Amino acid sequence: MAEQTRSLTVKSAAECDFDVVSLGEVMLRLDPGERRIKTARSFDAWEGGGEYNVARGLRRCFGLRGTIVTALADNEVGRLVEDFILTGGLDTSYIQWIDYDGIGRNVRNGLNFTERGFGVRGAVGVSDRGNTAVSQMQPGDVDWDDLFGRRGVRWLHTGGIFAALSESSADVAEAAMRSAREHGTIVSYDLNFRPSLWKGIGGSARAQEVNKRLAQYVDVMIGNEEDFTASLGFEVEGVDENLTDLDTGAFRAMIETAAATYDNFQVIATTMRGVHSASDNDWGAIAWSRREGFAESTHRPHLEILDRVGGGDSFASGLAYGLMEIGDIQSAVEYGAAHGAIAMTTAGDTSTASLAEVAKLAGGGSARVQR
Numbered sequence: 001m002a003e004q005t006r007s008l009t010v011k012s013a014a015e016c017d018f019d020v021v022s023l024g025e026v027m028l029r030l031d032p033g034e035r036r037i038k039t040a041r042s043f044d045a046w047e048g049g050g051e052y053n054v055a056r057g058l059r060r061c062f063g064l065r066g067t068i069v070t071a072l073a074d075n076e077v078g079r080l081v082e083d084f085i086l087t088g089g090l091d092t093s094y095i096q097w098i099d100y101d102g103i104g105r106n107v108r109n110g111l112n113f114t115e116r117g118f119g120v121r122g123a124v125g126v127s128d129r130g131n132t133a134v135s136q137m138q139p140g141d142v143d144w145d146d147l148f149g150r151r152g153v154r155w156l157h158t159g160g161i162f163a164a165l166s167e168s169s170a171d172v173a174e175a176a177m178r179s180a181r182e183h184g185t186i187v188s189y190d191l192n193f194r195p196s197l198w199k200g201i202g203g204s205a206r207a208q209e210v211n212k213r214l215a216q217y218v219d220v221m222i223g224n225e226e227d228f229t230a231s232l233g234f235e236v237e238g239v240d241e242n243l244t245d246l247d248t249g250a251f252r253a254m255i256e257t258a259a260a261t262y263d264n265f266q267v268i269a270t271t272m273r274g275v276h277s278a279s280d281n282d283w284g285a286i287a288w289s290r291r292e293g294f295a296e297s298t299h300r301p302h303l304e305i306l307d308r309v310g311g312g313d314s315f316a317s318g319l320a321y322g323l324m325e326i327g328d329i330q331s332a333v334e335y336g337a338a339h340g341a342i343a344m345t346t347a348g349d350t351s352t353a354s355l356a357e358v359a360k361l362a363g364g365g366s367a368r369v370q371r
């Protein structure tokens, strides 16, 4: 695609060691399967983390080269998380290993108990992540100019989960995003508002203070309707969290306001989820680019959901792939929505989709058996 018709100008793969770098926490996800957390007798172990899931999707589904900047306490739990990261295909050289004190008094690894929900029973996440290694990272812990300058990175992804972990994690995000921009790396940010993370430190008001500060470094801003309101203060008129009618007019108006407020935003994308039940959601997405204007994905009413957690992250990785490798906003939003939809058909945060599956669904393919 000719450069001037692409939504974003992205550095070439040849001049970069990494296509994508994510900055964020990777937790051990403990999943009771069809049971509930409070009555579980065994858990499946996976890994997960809002920012990490995006780089992993870009690597595992879309075949790009990625790394994760994070920190883990050096104990057996941390090494299990590393094992998952290796399975996910990401480079592990930017994991900072912090000496473990034996009981977690000073440093720990995050645990995320997650049940998927079914029917009228919504998904539940209970995280146990205070004092984690990554929440104690400091801006100077990574040589950002070496990473983004000497080594070269096409895309940095971080977001509102990492920024909420501590005072210093917001500063770390700022240092990374500032350096990435200086070196021509595209910066994407998923607002990912998580009430539990902000509850004890000032709620939505504090979330807005932090996210507004970081928003000035963002090229591609991603979120859902709740995120844009809670994290940046942009209202989507007439929409609540149970929206079942995917009327996009209100979203377009909100996006126009956001684009006028932050002239650094090159792309804004939002997923739209109408919750009929935990297992039955309307699913679609809308995106806008400064160069191309609005695009909407195929809307999928009554999409059947096995595990919704990570669906938004798979949307973000599909969108990033589309913007990096195809170029136009329409393809990007279709790839994002299709990848999110497939990811929610399997258990776990991370997607098992292949690029061929995403391309087929994005192009209007059906779920007929293949043999």
Ligand SMILES: O=C(O)C(=O)C[C@H](O)[C@H](O)CO
Binding pocket: 048, 049, 050, 051, 053, 112, 125, 161, 194, 309, 310, 311, 312, 313, 349
């Ligand atoms: O909620 C969080 O902090 C997580 O990172 C857990 C999940 O991986 C995330 O919510 C999925 O988007």
